[in-house]
Amino acid sequence: MAHDVNTKTAVKNAYRITKVRGKTALRIRIPGGCLHAKHFDLLKHLAEVYGDGLVHLTTRQGLEISGLDYAGIPEINRLIMPLLQDLEIGIGVEIHDPAKGYPSAGTRNIAACIGSRVCPFANYDTTSLAQRIEKEIYPNDYHVKVALTGCPNDCIKARMNDFGIVGMVEPQYDYQRCIGCEACVKNCASQVTGALSMHKGKVKRDKRRCIGCGECILKCPTAAWTRNPAKFYDILIMGRTGKKNPRIAEEFIQWADEDVVVQVIKNTYKFIDEHIDKSLPKEHIGYIVDRTGYPVFRDKVLEGVKLNSGARVAKHVQWGGCRYSSDVFLSD
Amino acid sequence: MGWKFTEAAFKDLIVKLKADYTILGPKRFVGQGRFSDTDLIRYDEIESLDEIVWNEKSTFSPKEVVFPITQTLFYFIEEKFLEPKLDENKILIFLRPCDINGIRRLDTIHLRNGPQSDSYYAQLRERVRFVMMECMEGFDTCFCVSMKSNITSDYDMAVRFGDDEVLAEVKNDDFTRYFSLDLPRVEFTPGFVQENTIKVTVPDGGEISAGIYNHDMWNEYKSRCIACGRCNTTCITCSCHTTTDIFYDDNMRAGERRRTWACCHVDGFTDMAGGISFRKDNGSRMRFKVLHKIYDYNKRFGEHMCVGCGRCDDNCPEYISYSSCINRLSQVIQETDACVKIP
Numbered sequence: 001m002a003h004d005v006n007t008k009t010a011v012k013n014a015y016r017i018t019k020v021r022g023k024t025a026l027r028i029r030i031p032g033g034c035l036h037a038k039h040f041d042l043l044k045h046l047a048e049v050y051g052d053g054l055v056h057l058t059t060r061q062g063l064e065i066s067g068l069d070y071a072g073i074p075e076i077n078r079l080i081m082p083l084l085q086d087l088e089i090g091i092g093v094e095i096h097d098p099a100k101g102y103p104s105a106g107t108r109n110i111a112a113c114i115g116s117r118v119c120p121f122a123n124y125d126t127t128s129l130a131q132r133i134e135k136e137i138y139p140n141d142y143h144v145k146v147a148l149t150g151c152p153n154d155c156i157k158a159r160m161n162d163f164g165i166v167g168m169v170e171p172q173y174d175y176q177r178c179i180g181c182e183a184c185v186k187n188c189a190s191q192v193t194g195a196l197s198m199h200k201g202k203v204k205r206d207k208r209r210c211i212g213c214g215e216c217i218l219k220c221p222t223a224a225w226t227r228n229p230a231k232f233y234d235i236l237i238m239g240r241t242g243k244k245n246p247r248i249a250e251e252f253i254q255w256a257d258e259d260v261v262v263q264v265i266k267n268t269y270k271f272i273d274e275h276i277d278k279s280l281p282k283e284h285i286g287y288i289v290d291r292t293g294y295p296v297f298r299d300k301v302l303e304g305v306k307l308n309s310g311a312r313v314a315k316h317v318q319w320g321g322c323r324y325s326s327d328v329f330l331s332d
Numbered sequence: 333m334g335w336k337f338t339e340a341a342f343k344d345l346i347v348k349l350k351a352d353y354t355i356l357g358p359k360r361f362v363g364q365g366r367f368s369d370t371d372l373i374r375y376d377e378i379e380s381l382d383e384i385v386w387n388e389k390s391t392f393s394p395k396e397v398v399f400p401i402t403q404t405l406f407y408f409i410e411e412k413f414l415e416p417k418l419d420e421n422k423i424l425i426f427l428r429p430c431d432i433n434g435i436r437r438l439d440t441i442h443l444r445n446g447p448q449s450d451s452y453y454a455q456l457r458e459r460v461r462f463v464m465m466e467c468m469e470g471f472d473t474c475f476c477v478s479m480k481s482n483i484t485s486d487y488d489m490a491v492r493f494g495d496d497e498v499l500a501e502v503k504n505d506d507f508t509r510y511f512s513l514d515l516p517r518v519e520f521t522p523g524f525v526q527e528n529t530i531k532v533t534v535p536d537g538g539e540i541s542a543g544i545y546n547h548d549m550w551n552e553y554k555s556r557c558i559a560c561g562r563c564n565t566t567c568i569t570c571s572c573h574t575t576t577d578i579f580y581d582d583n584m585r586a587g588e589r590r591r592t593w594a595c596c597h598v599d600g601f602t603d604m605a606g607g608i609s610f611r612k613d614n615g616s617r618m619r620f621k622v623l624h625k626i627y628d629y630n631k632r633f634g635e636h637m638c639v640g641c642g643r644c645d646d647n648c649p650e651y652i653s654y655s656s657c658i659n660r661l662s663q664v665i666q667e668t669d670a671c672v673k674i675p
């Protein structure tokens with residue numbers, strides 16, 4: 001059977017060109033990784049009636065339904081309207097013609113750990129922030145990966161993303177309430193950075209060493225440590241996997257507030273616009289930053305951003321990672 | 333007989349009382365709970381009626397008002413010493429019946445345990461007056477009825493909060509100076525909760541044999557309890573403290589003596605000179621606490637220390653239920669110590 005498929009259109013529409021000729025796979029976005037159980041009926045129907053009965057869980061918390069016919073795309077797009085309605089339009093994403101399926105697939109699903117809806121360690125509601133960022137950056141063709149994690153445990157592996165947003169909390173200390181039990185001090189030393197020390201039966205915190213994980217607050221039996229209710233974030237940048245130079249993301253701005261996070265990510269698209277190599281079919285943001293250097297990136301994404309007081313911007317960033325091109329095997 | 337206040341009239345009463353009283357009540361600290369996006373409810377000075385959280389149980393008890401977490405007893409410079417300036421203001425606390433009964437336990441420990449009463453406690457306690465918040469329902473972990481601490485008459489005023497009115501019984505005549513006597517009179521005396529969902533059977537009287545101290549039931553807590561001390565810090569009746577001399581950094585010849593709460597579940601509680609300490613495992617700490625609350629204290633003072641406020645159950649991160657433990661203990665006693673009377 002002859003297939004006349006515009007692969008560019010299909011890919012932009014979130015359908016993958018698979019190894020099986022004539023068959024495609026659809027990637028469902030789930031911003032923030034939280035899906036209402038009611039949608040499982042539709043997903044089951046799609047997979048069983050149109051696909052091969054399988055649903056793959058993607059690493060970015062999407063769902064991939066495989067074994068679909070290219071010819072079925074228009075019909076499937078109409079069928080998935082409730083998903084777009086609930087998971088995209090419902091959170092404020094603008095999609096002009098929802099009957100035509102996903103308008104783009106370059107900017108990947110925003111992944112998030114389970115966050116403060118469930119996890120006691122979390123410093124914010126990761127799903128809600130993922131939805132706010134989705135609204136600001138989707139649909140977009142540029143290849144950008146954002147992941148949100150509730151605390152520095154980083155269960156979502158935000159450090160493997162172009163933007164990793166880590167929740168921080170500022171612990172507030174009430175000297176009078178502290179009974180000197182040392183629970184916070186011992187825990188910070190063994191589990192975190194050792195930012196706390198005992199001094200005459202009370203606790204001192206070294207601000208420069210504190211990463212805002214909030215474990216001291218969790219440990220304290222008297223609420224001598226409490227949360228500053230304002231939310232703060234550690235913005236990690238330009239981590240990646242891939243064939244050239246996989247590496248973990250490094251600190252860009254610590255103690256940023258939510259607006260700074262959102263604006264920096266939005267501004268990144270302007271930076272890409274200016275600096276992307278247009279001769280290539282696509283270029284990954286991390287490699288663009290490698291080319292321009294960190295200061296050019298920093299200055300562009302901070303344009304017009306009102307940094308909250310207390311936010312700290314990295315003076316320089318040094319990425320490491322592995323370079324496949326270097327011949328560590330010293331072969332002939 | 334009681335008085336019927338409109339919400340506005342009661343607000344006004346609080347404003348007027350504030351001229352002579354420091355008023356404390358259970359207050360909400362938004363977003364300052366242990367976990368993200370949760371609130372902390374603890375006792376603190378209140379500015380207006382709206383701040384009093386009367387329909388939820390506070391995480392921490394009003395104990396910290398009469399028995400401060402950290403208290404400076406005196407300052408010293410070389411051989412001279414000086415006591416901190418006394419706050420003269422009277423203190424008014426909004427609290428529940430169980431907590432009033434709990435503070436009576438604190439009174440007993442500080443004022444009537446041993447030949448010397450605790451003057452620091454006495455000085456503060458003398459200034460305290462109670463506004464009892466009527467508690468007719470309780471909460472899901474309360475067992476005040478089993479502990480016979482659901483009822484009290486030890487209050488200056490009792491209040492029932494309604495949607496837009498407050499009914500009050502005023503026992504202390506001094507308070508009538510602060511509101512208009514033209515307010516409507518109503519038939520009101522506060523009710524008390526008569527039954528909790530949780531019921532505990534407490535061993536009453538008699539000697540507990542050594543078999544109970546060494547019983548296997550405590551071993552389970554060796555691994556379950558993480559010795560965090562929350563059951564102690566949130567408890568209205570835990571009254572232990574430790575005393576320390578602090579020498580100031582800038583001049584080691586000056587300093588202060590202070591006392592701070594201490595917790596029998598936490599490491600270091602039994603540390604003594606020479607590196608000796610007892611109850612190293614958390615199971616024996618659980619045994620110590622439980623028997624202190626519902627056996628030892630009773631033997632000495634004729635009523636149980638625990639008032640069944642349930643805060644220990646509410647706050648244990650390891651879901652150790654103290655009330656379940658008492659019931660289990662009673663069962664074990666019944667099986668092993670037939671001589672102890674179980675009501």
Ligand code: SF4
Binds near residue numbers: 113115156
């Ligand atoms: S990253 Fe932190 S908040 Fe998120 S699931 Fe892991 S421990 Fe919880």
Ligand code: SF4
Binds near residue numbers: 169187188192195205
């Ligand atoms: S927030 Fe984390 S790093 Fe900072 S003091 Fe507390 S435990 Fe240590």
Ligand code: SF4
Binds near residue numbers: 180184219221223224
């Ligand atoms: S955990 Fe709380 S009470 Fe214990 S030493 Fe730390 S601040 Fe003080």
Ligand code: SF4
Binds near residue numbers: 434570641642
């Ligand atoms: S032992 Fe538990 S129930 Fe009893 S008074 Fe203390 S906190 Fe309340």
Ligand code: SF4
Binds near residue numbers: 560561563564647650
């Ligand atoms: S609150 Fe629970 S874990 Fe903590 S010391 Fe008490 S019994 Fe042990």
